[in-house]
Amino acid sequence: MQMTELAEVRGTPLFAALVRRRRKFVAWLTAATLIPYYTFILVAAFAPDALATKFPGSAVMNVGWPVGAALIVGTWLLTGVYVRRANGEFDALTAEILAGEKQ
Template sequence: MDLDKQTARKVLENAEFQKMARQKAMLGWGFSAVVFFMYVAFIWVIGSSPELLKMPVSSDGITTWGIYIGVFVIVFSFVTTGIYVRIANGKFEKMTQEVVNSVKGEK
């Protein structure tokens, strides 16, 4: 077995790495659930009470609440994804590098 495979196996077996992987998975599933709920709620309102979304924002305007809520759902999804990426590429990447360095015997 070459050195890279041994290092990878040691990293994957490391308790700190496994803990971090569980945290990352829970965070990912949590954000996914929130975004999924947001889309399901939006579609549910469209299907069950479309009159709520076709109401104009102002009495003399043509823009409806549906436009604003639809844009909010999309922006919310982008922001949620951005937060996850920032955490995953920041905190979790740093934790991964610490484990890799400890396995390799580096500081």
């Protein structure tokens, strides 16, 4: 692809829509990942007794373990959400942009 073709693609309204949608979605997923992680770290630093509380019905496990595991599983799920949307909506928009440029 030549630089002029690249400039033409970047100038299309579909490309601008793709970039806008993807950035908004990535920002949402980033916040959905980082806010719980930082909250967990801040609770561990400033209120460790909250995470050290024994899990109800367990004499061994504290609340911090399942919360930490949920953070990891949640991150995997959010990654799956991104991959699904990228392979669907974002790839379809990219194909539409490229098809329009080949005409």
